[in-house]
Amino acid sequence: GAVVSQHPSWVICKSGTSVKIECRSLDFQATTMFWYRQFPKQSLMLMATSNEGSKATYEQGVEKDKFLINHASLTLSTLTVTSAHPEDSSFYICSALPSTVYNEQFFGPGTRLTVL
């Protein structure tokens, strides 16, 4: 149980294009999902908190117009990187907080984004 999937697992795109990453909780409902970014040889940094049916809350320094988050259902959150640039290349990891569990989130396998 408590499985989270991400799609795609890796993506390469050209500079200036947009890329959408999906995060799904497969066997539970998640009112809250999180998006993290991890640069090479660094730790995970929280980008935003996504709540179903409402606007995402972004961490300081994260551009909300560049990283669009949609959490339209209790099992799906999407992150769209708009007008991607090479500096957006990173490992993006989502997690989901089950609606019935209050103290543990479950992580997806991550998406490797490379912007050329």
Added chain:
Amino acid sequence: AQSVTQLDSQVPVFEEAPVELRCNYSSSVSVYLFWYVQYPNQGLQLLLKYLSGSTLVKGINGFEAEFNKSQTSFHLRKPSVHISDTAEYFCAVSSYTGGFKTIFGAGTRLFVKA
């Protein structure tokens, strides 16, 4: 504000030797504590967690950790490491501060030598 400090960025150790990876945190509210392992080009794998109850928690692959509230620490230990334990290890602290939030430590690279 909440913070997590992993005191060692790299820990080299010989195979079959014991190891301890240190993690200290600061928080003004109750916390939940986690250790994750990350192998190259992969996602996070949960090793163990402290949510409540016994302060000594056992996890997968022979790892264990002890929650010490007075010292605000959650050190990870393994009595005998294997080459396959070579990986990046992250300590994470979750709490409710205006919503559920998790802070990760900077990570410790465990390198097991033959």
